[in-house]
Amino acid sequence: MLEGVDFYAASGELVSIIGPSGCGKSTLLNTIAGLEEPDAGSVELDGALVARRRLGLVGYMQQKDLLMPWRTVLDNVILGLEVQGVSRRDARKRALKLLETFGLRGFEKEYPYTLSGGMRQRAAFLRTVLFSRDVMLLDEPFGAMDALTRAQMQEWLTELWGSLGKTIVLVTHDVDEALLLSDRVYVLTARPGRVKTVVEVDLPRPRYYRMVTEEPFIAIKAGLVAALREESLRVVEESWR
């Protein structure tokens, strides 16, 4: 599925991986998180090789929010802490402090089915943040949202990331999202996935959604879109052959 994907994320950086669907983006994150093993190659954290037993070392937020329907919002977000052996009382105390920032205040006792899509996603993100690992992997976190909510969430995430000081690896197929959020964007080729180009995003921070329509943004976007388009055309051509 993947073939020679080399990339790095420095501490505190936000790096995006973008590519045509089916290029193995999720496989890549699964591998980093430790759910899958690479046939060849390695995963390094903090410059040290972590061969086996990577599970539990990085925070991983998957596409689905995976909130447990039998747990209240509060008990859902403390799941990571609980697994690590933090007592429920302490974990809840820590979570309550962050609920406000994640727009979940007043909903701590609600069950997930009562929440909107955006709130569920923020709860899933809070669960990942509370797990408090230095590296967080986000797999299309806003994929299922409507455009407006997504734009809000993206702004919110850049702001939050600034204050968290975490390294984030974000997988997306949304060009605007990748550029708006990241320091660097890796464009993957179609199957087998390889790194096609790397785009450095040197837009000033803090970033706002309106930048999407401004000149510097568009200039970088043009290059990125061209690279992506070349890839998707190649896929189409191959499928016709």
Add this chain to the structure above:
Amino acid sequence: MAVTEEKARADVRRPERYPAFPGRELLQPLVRWFPAALIIVAAIGVWEGVVALNDIPHWKLPAPSAIAEELWDSRGLLLRHTWVTLEEVLVGFAIALVSGVLLAGLIHMSRTLERVIYPSVIASQTIPIIVIAPLLLIWVGYGMQHKVIVVALISFFPIVVNTVDGLRSADPDMINLLRTLGANRWQVFAKAQIPSCLPFMFSGIKVAITVSVIGAVIGEWVGSSEGLGYLAIRSQSQFLSERVWAATVLMALMGISLFAIAALLERLLLPWHHNQRRRRALQGG
């Protein structure tokens, strides 16, 4: 912050189907159960009328009023036998619940155990209980033990099958999530598989508690000196049809009440499940 709380709250509100009015919550069950009650009342009315008009002898088909009278007149006798049957049902069901859940856990834990145990579990249900019951009588005698075993045998199957299915129903992505959080196998079991299993287990319990009453009555028919099943079969041979019917009514009431208690427990213990299901039903309608 980009997303205000008010806006988020507005996201949650879903339109109500009917305009709210005070006391609506209290009235709702009445409205819901009204058609069912109407049908039962109408059926009893027709029955009473048919018996009266055709002058049917009481030993052939007693009128509902005669059955009601018998229920009241022989209340002491009936109640004594009801307690006996209820005790058999409860003890047998408790044994079935414990052994059924344990068995399901074993089946879930190991493929080998599954291959070894599951076929015999299924086989135990394919042999009619009415055939086994007399054999059991030879082995354990007339006492309460016999009835309890019959009840346990008949009711443990739905518990095992549903619990096994429930343990398997956990979302694999959720299990993966727990693994990325560093959870070990036991934590995955406790935090994902057991909670996912509970609604299934309760479905099994609701079926099991209802068939337990049937089990107890079968056991009493085959051989006993007390209980509603015994009372019914003895009264039958004495042409006391009212009493047969009275006993039957009590068996049905027992089954319905036990089912209702199980449903209520499910609602109290798994509020999320109940509300989610209800909301889906409302939206679907």
